[in-house]
Structures are given as C-alpha cells and as structure tokens.
Amino acid sequence: MTIDRHLKHLAQKDPENRQKALLDVLIQEGLEFSLQEQEPSIQNPRGIRNYLLTPWSPEPSLLFCAHYDAVPGTFGANDNAAAVCILIQLAQTLKKEHIPARFAFFDGEEAGNMGSKFYVSSLDRTSLTGVINLDVCGYGDTIAICGKGHEKKPVMRPFCQKKLLESYRGQLLKYLPKSDDSSFRGLHLPVLSLAAVPLWDIQYLKALASYGEGLLGRPPEFEMILGQMEVISTMHGGYRDTPEWVSSDTMNQIYHYLLDGMHSPPVSSKRFIFF
Numbered sequence: 001m002t003i004d005r006h007l008k009h010l011a012q013k014d015p016e017n018r019q020k021a022l023l024d025v026l027i028q029e030g031l032e033f034s035l036q037e038q039e040p041s042i043q044n045p046r047g048i049r050n051y052l053l054t055p056w057s058p059e060p061s062l063l064f065c066a067h068y069d070a071v072p073g074t075f076g077a078n079d080n081a082a083a084v085c086i087l088i089q090l091a092q093t094l095k096k097e098h099i100p101a102r103f104a105f106f107d108g109e110e111a112g113n114m115g116s117k118f119y120v121s122s123l124d125r126t127s128l129t130g131v132i133n134l135d136v137c138g139y140g141d142t143i144a145i146c147g148k149g150h151e152k153k154p155v156m157r158p159f160c161q162k163k164l165l166e167s168y169r170g171q172l173l174k175y176l177p178k179s180d181d182s183s184f185r186g187l188h189l190p191v192l193s194l195a196a197v198p199l200w201d202i203q204y205l206k207a208l209a210s211y212g213e214g215l216l217g218r219p220p221e222f223e224m225i226l227g228q229m230e231v232i233s234t235m236h237g238g239y240r241d242t243p244e245w246v247s248s249d250t251m252n253q254i255y256h257y258l259l260d261g262m263h264s265p266p267v268s269s270k271r272f273i274f275f
Helices: 015-028 077-096 113-122 162-167 181-186 201-209 220-228 230-234 248-263
Strands: 034-039 048-053 063-069 102-108 128-134 143-148 169-173 193-196
Touching: 015 077, 015 248, 034 113, 063 077, 063 113, 063 162, 063 181, 077 102, 077 128, 077 230, 077 248, 102 113, 102 220, 113 181, 113 201, 128 181, 162 169, 162 248, 169 201, 181 193, 193 201, 193 230, 193 248, 201 220, 220 230
Parallel strands: 063 102, 063 128, 128 193, 143 169
Antiparallel strands: 034 048, 048 102, 143 193
C-alpha cells in the first residue's frame, strides 16, 4: 500500500466533500472512530466535526493529530491532506503492533484552531502523555521539529535524539508557524510540532525565531521573511497546494521517522541538538 493512496480523495475543494472523504477513508481502512461535533454558531457557522480514532489501549499515550480542513475552495493537498495520510498509515501500523497511541483529525484549523480548541475543552488530560501535531508534511526534504522546550521531556526525547534526526534529515527549531499545537500549550503537556520544508527554508525559520512574539506584535520584516519561504507556496491555497506537488517520499520520510521514534527506547536528554 502506498502512503499517498488517499491523497487525491482527501484533497477536496468543498469542505463538506472533504469531511465525507475522511469518513470514507476511515471506514475503508477499518479504523474505528468517534465523531466529536459542535453545532453551528455565529462564531463558527459551519460547526465543528472532529474525527477521533477509538484507542486500542486504555493506557495514557501520545496523541498524534492533524487538521483535515483546508482553506475553502482550495485542494489543501499539502495543507493538510498529506499529514492526514501519514497519520492514517501510522495508526494502522501502531494498532497492528499493539503500541498504545491516540489519533485525532481536527476540523477548523484554518478558522483559528476551532476544532482543536473544542477537543481540548472536554479533554481528560490524564489520558495523554504528550501531543505531536503534523501540519504541512508533503513537500520538502527536511523535517522541521519545534517543541518550545518540550524536546527534553522524557516522552519526546526518542523523537529528538541526534541519531534519529540525522537519519531522517530532521532539525530541531525554535519556531514554526502556529497550528493546532497552540491549543494544547496551556495544559502542561509536552507538545511537538512537525512540518516538512525544503532545506533552504530552515534558514528562514531560524531567522523568524529571533523575532519572538513582542507586546506590539511582529514587525513587517517578519512577514517579508515568511513570504520568502518556498514552502509557503504549498500552504493556504498557494499554487503548489495541489496533489501533484505532494511527494510520497517526503510523506514516507515523516512516517518512518515517527515510527522509529515510537520504537526507540528512552534516551538521555543530552543526545539531541538544536539548530
């Protein structure tokens, strides 16, 4: 089975068709799930539909998550159908190997992380040991990983060790654009964000990290630097955010990185490095 087998089906321009496509894929793959729904409101006229895979183990475990929505009217292939495909494959493997894990596919990320915020509002945080969020994972040759200090937490160390990073061209960074990971930041849970970017974009991400948040917001130079990144063309309806620009090699790179991280024994906090 190819990791991108569902990519074109999930890359639907219409939000309702996109939701139905994910439903079809989960049923086809035999992955049991529950639907977490929030009724439409003035703040969110479409409502929210999160798809949560049924855990195959009651143990507290890592949550792997990705948003499945896209900017309306765009294919959303790299942003974010590619990440959904990766997690579907990972869920199949971990379930087969009886390795505890949880999976969530969030709605409403493009509308201010509404789906993940709704999920967090009723979350039993004792069921999770940490969160790994995937966003924009199908274009580029380098895995960008950002944990804002959580890289040293025991549950995240296997994913941040030097040997694993070198094997999969991974780099620990101090900045990635916000995604659904931000919804979990106040819960005192370790959180990692993952994206794939061309190697050259790493230099831009390092530069962006130096700006911080700031009381008055970020200066115009921040947006200028962000706009220079090649990966931006694959996000938010950019002209490369279509199935033909998504690389199955990149998707496999991230899938095997995550799988090897899950297979790794605990490691010392001294065996990983920042860039």
